[in-house]
Amino acid sequence: MKFWSYFRDHTGCAETALELAKGTTLGETHAAVLDEFPKLAGSKNSTLKAVGLEYEDDDFVLSDGDEVSFFPPVQGG
Amino acid sequence: MKTELTISTGAIDEAALAKCREMGKGMGAVICFSGVVREIEGDAPITAIDYEAHEQMARHQFALIFDAVEKSWPVESVRLVHRLGVVPVNEPSLWVEVTAPHRAEAFDACQFVIDEMKQKVPIWKKPIPA
Numbered sequence: 001m002k003f004w005s006y007f008r009d010h011t012g013c014a015e016t017a018l019e020l021a022k023g024t025t026l027g028e029t030h031a032a033v034l035d036e037f038p039k040l041a042g043s044k045n046s047t048l049k050a051v052g053l054e055y056e057d058d059d060f061v062l063s064d065g066d067e068v069s070f071f072p073p074v075q076g077g
Numbered sequence: 078m079k080t081e082l083t084i085s086t087g088a089i090d091e092a093a094l095a096k097c098r099e100m101g102k103g104m105g106a107v108i109c110f111s112g113v114v115r116e117i118e119g120d121a122p123i124t125a126i127d128y129e130a131h132e133q134m135a136r137h138q139f140a141l142i143f144d145a146v147e148k149s150w151p152v153e154s155v156r157l158v159h160r161l162g163v164v165p166v167n168e169p170s171l172w173v174e175v176t177a178p179h180r181a182e183a184f185d186a187c188q189f190v191i192d193e194m195k196q197k198v199p200i201w202k203k204p205i206p207a
Contacts, residue, residue: 004131005201048199053137055197069131069199076128076135076159076200077112077171077191 001033004071007047010039020062026051027058029068046073078147079154082139084132086162089169094158104153104176106183110191112171114164122207125165131199135159142193146175150182155190159200 002015018032026049034041049056050069062068079099091111100107114126139157146152158172173190177183194200 002131004199005129006203050131050134050199053134069134071131071199072201074195074197074199075202076130076194076198 001029002067002069004069007040007043007071010043011037024062025058026056026060026062026068029062030058030070033070040070043072047071048073078143078152080140080143081154081156082136082143083158084130084135084161085158086160089158089160089172091169091172094156094172094174098156098174098176099154100176101153103178106175106177106180108173108175108177108180108183108187110171110173110187111169112191113169114166116166116207118204121204123166123204124207125163125205126170127163127203127205128159128161128170129201129203130159130161132161135198135200138198139194142190142197145193146186146190149189150177150186152177152182152186155186157190159198161200163205 001018003011008014020029048071051060051066116122143155146155153176156174160170164170173187175183175187
């Protein structure tokens with residue numbers, strides 16, 4: 001699990017690992033992350049979620065070893 | 078369609094980029110856009126913006142955007158440079174060039190690339206207060 005931009009400040013770390021049950025979805029993982037890092041809760045609805053290099057929906061089922069990124073709205077340019 | 082993507086902490090040298098432009102003889106339009114750091118962010122004066130990227134994902138997302146351009150417009154080439162790290166006020170953080178047979182598709186494709194980037198490419202900025 002990786003955190004980018006100011007999410008890193010909210011979690012105090014750039015990455016962490018979570019043990020999840022088989023069949024856990026990205027949305028459930030997000031909920032688990034919010035439990036562990038409550039400072040991210042204020043950004044819950046605007047959080048962008050990616051698995052590997054692709055954006056995925058909350059119902060995406062994670063596989064063993066997937067790298068999940070959580071980050072705020074992007075601001076390039 | 079030819080594409081060239083540079084994501085780097087180096088300053089964007091617009092003159093050098095223009096000098097190495099390659100255009101086919103059927104191309105009649107070149108659009109170049111530079112996004113420049115303003116001295117005000119929100120309501121506060123700043124000296125620079127510090128850009129950060131999830132670079133691997135950013136490259137992938139730019140590739141998807143370029144694929145979409147190729148499917149939508151008869152564009153010959155897209156070149157894009159995004160600077161990371163600290164970019165001072167008045168210096169460009171973004172440079173986009175589109176070449177195409179006519180101006181309409183060149184303008185539309187350039188606008189599309191920038192709009193999509195601002196929605197999908199994982200780059201973030203942290204303003205540095207004055």
